[in-house]
Amino acid sequence: MQTPVTFIIFKRPQTTEKVFEAIRQAKPTKLFVIADGPRTDREGEAEKCEATRAIIERVDWECEVIKNYSNINLGCAKRVSSGLDWVFNNVEETIILEDDCIPHPTFFRFSEELLEKYRNDTRVATISAQNLQFGRKRTNYSYYFSRYNHCWGWASWRRAWQHYDLTIKLWKEVQAENLLRDILVDPKAVSYWRRIFQSVYNNPTGITWDYQWTFSCWIQGSLSIIPNVNLISNVGVGADATHFTSNQEFSFINMSMQAMEFPLKHPPFIVRNLEADNFTQKTVYKATALDIFKEEVKKRLNYLAMKK
Template sequence: MSDFRLKTPVAFIIFKRPHTTERVFEAIRQAKPPKLFVIADGPREDRADESEKCKATRAIIDRVDWECEVIKNYSEVNIGCAKRLPSGLDWVFNQVEEAIVLEDDCLPHSTFFQFCETLLERYRYDQRICTIIGQNVQLGRKRTDYSYYFSIYNRCWGWATWRRAWQNFDFDMKLWPEIKESRFLDDILIDSKSVKFWQQIFQDTYDGRINTVWDYQWTFNCWLQNQLSIVPNNNLISNIGFGNNATHTKHTKGRFVKTYANMPTEPISFPLKHPPYIIRDLKSDRFMQKTFFEYGNLLTTIKSVIKKRIMKTESKT
């Protein structure tokens, strides 16, 4: 690892959490990317203290002390996570062909950067691959003897991609009605329970009932191209952002948080042991669908129902 010198640009998404931003920034600082794109949303008008938190978070970027071109895309008004991140990545990929992407609560292991850069180069022109992710949620289960495997699922907790893949991103999911009518999810997901789950997710996203995310659209558009994600056999990312200050990972208790918050990372060895084939690991995907997506979505649904009942009760009093 000592001989590795990162050449790939890093896109760093920040907002209002200086405590997590500082830790991720330090990991980036150790990797010393030659080019750092910083994407920041603006404070919300109805949050009195948010302006100062945004300023404190942005001030961390001014600490860059290595040879690096820092390019900032700071919004002075709040656009919202769903639109801010895709618009920021559009800006990044208008300037570079590939990038490593980290949000302000995704703390990478030091080997994450070399893992991404090695595979960005290896699969640069391979249209079968859409993204390289750093998070492994197999909970210690090793599916192959190789350094990584292939999945239909992508995750945004530390990842990398190319302009050639990102250019397919369509926030509005214009093709969803056709895909739904043609029942193509049956061909992609195979089992009926997973089809039902993702059909509801995509319909709610398309209809605007889920309006705080962008990664469901990213998954949908990768599936449209029949593309796979690369997943390391070791977990390289720890999400340190669970809590009340988070946008999506607000849960602070329960099995999901205990399992996925602050997951330990471990180094991946180099040179990488590349699989001699590009085939989806169905067993891994089924495990992830059941333990990560379905369970996590159940918690969100329960929380939403409880919140609505509380609001309904309060309105009657």
């Protein structure tokens, strides 16, 4: 496979090994690896980071491996965003996987073909592996277009990532002009995402990088490609996870996957699927983001209590 793959790792050798094996089967000719450093106050984390990085040394196919390893802990927001800045400074396009997202083998071909097809089409910003329609078929084509840029397995271009801003400095103007109303229409969705973006704006280097990516895509009027079947499974729930540290009953964790059929059936239009997006907003985004923030606040309070 000629398309570069970007692999984001940290301290979970068990899940990293599973994703690495999927990458190994695809055999990309170029592999970028982004790794954060251990936290000094977490016992055993340095050893976990070392064990995770050791997996990358198992590359046994013809592949140029390019590493960006941090010696210190930058945190999720800074590490992922700075790492992707580095990747897109080196290549025009890439497939991106995190250490807990296992892709279906057909995701690589799906991404590679669509990266080429929409390479110069600025209406499209991302190609996702994730389908959150829970078996509901939204189109007779291989994929549809969405406002939601799901980041559990995705691909993009430098031309799209150049608009990314970790600090979402345009939020105040977007808020003042009430632009979320123009983007989302639904008052409940507007209220929901206003809280999310305000939280990110108040603490841009906190626990997340991907809401900033959503914001960047929305203010550019960009669309995401969503496969008509789910091509990714997140296996990251557990004590070592950054966000989903407990067995929360989120139905999009450990989702089953299906193979993408080829040749791809391309839609003859680039129009957002309103029905699919409304379903996603009502079923997925009604809880997940706020639960993540609540989980992080709970973790920080527990940590402060332990230090006293």
